[in-house]
Amino acid sequence: MAKTKEMTVEDKLRALYDLQIIDRRIDEIRNLRGELPLEVEDLEDEIAGLETRVEKVSNEIKDLEDEIKDRKIVIKNATEKIKKYEEQQKNVRNNREFDAISKEVEFQELEIELSNKRIKEFEAKIANKKEVKKTAADKLAERKSHLEFKQGELKSIMSETEKEEEILLKKSEELGKGIEERLYTGYRRIREKALNRLAVVSIERGASAGSFFVIPPQRQLEIAQRKKIITDEHSGRILVDPELAREEEERMGKMIEDILAKAK
Structure with missing residues (x-):
């Protein structure tokens, strides 16, 4: 029986960011309804x-x-x-x-x-x-x-x-099951505390997205290497490098479009 391939740190970061993309889209739908x-x-x-x-x-x-x-x-x-x-x-x-x-x-x-x-x-x-x-x-x-x-x-x-929300909720659940429980629990906890409900953010202009706190260059280099899960010391959010974020935004954006097109 073949062994399941162990997820690398980069795999985990991509999975977490993918989940954040889906959950962010769900949040946008719910915000559209507003009050x-x-x-x-x-x-x-x-x-x-x-x-x-x-x-x-x-x-x-x-x-x-x-x-x-x-x-x-x-x-x-x-x-x-x-x-x-x-x-x-x-x-x-x-x-x-x-x-x-x-x-x-x-x-x-x-x-x-x-x-x-x-x-x-x-x-x-x-x-x-x-x-x-x-x-x-x-x-x-x-x-x-x-x-x-x-x-x-x-x-x-x-x-x-x-x-759309129903489809995205199922996708969110599916992605969540693919993430190790410790990381998934941490992700949910950060989302609950964050005002904008973002638990995974990329670096923008030297700071974590939505933050004014600058991340030191050495720290940014560590994040770009994708060798370990790094969190923002001010907000507690999980940080990813801009390149990873861009790649996943494009990939997940297309995937969501395809899923929704098939559902019509």
Whole structure:
């Protein structure tokens, strides 16, 4: 059985840089979407809250309208009782009976007065709640329209990038499996800490890409020799020489184009 060829340091550097190229492309796709998924989620939550608010106020208005109906029934019943008592007063036999009926009439009149007062209060509350409901409903309509726009925007971007991201994620996983676990774990750790999520960078103008810290000439020579894994002492990133970076950028760029072309 043939032995698997052991990877040289240069092989490892190329593999790490290739992985970085793929992961960088994935990051670019996700940055293209930006905050859209979160915006859509926030809008959906806001709409759900507004719908609950509109429903709650609608129920409160209905309850108040029911209260008005009940009060109108009280007024109707009281009015009918007053008429009945007034008829009874015509046939009383003494002042005691007259006074007793008068008190009943007075009580019913107070019921009517109180009910009318309550009706006015309920109507005022209804008017206020209708304003609240209109404001919430208007905002709900505006938010729904905005959500529809954002969903369309996200759908458009997703349709353009989802397949590409899926392919690149598989390629990233495939490349990751070909790198020894210690290096791969270190690569992921550096990526998580880096603001631009770059774990492997080349030297540009005597400094590591994206850094202003100059790398001494002797250190640059060691990096160009590709005999060991060298990291930037300031950022912790793995360093590669410009020539290796250029070669892998060209090779991986073509490979990605071919993979995506076949997937169409």
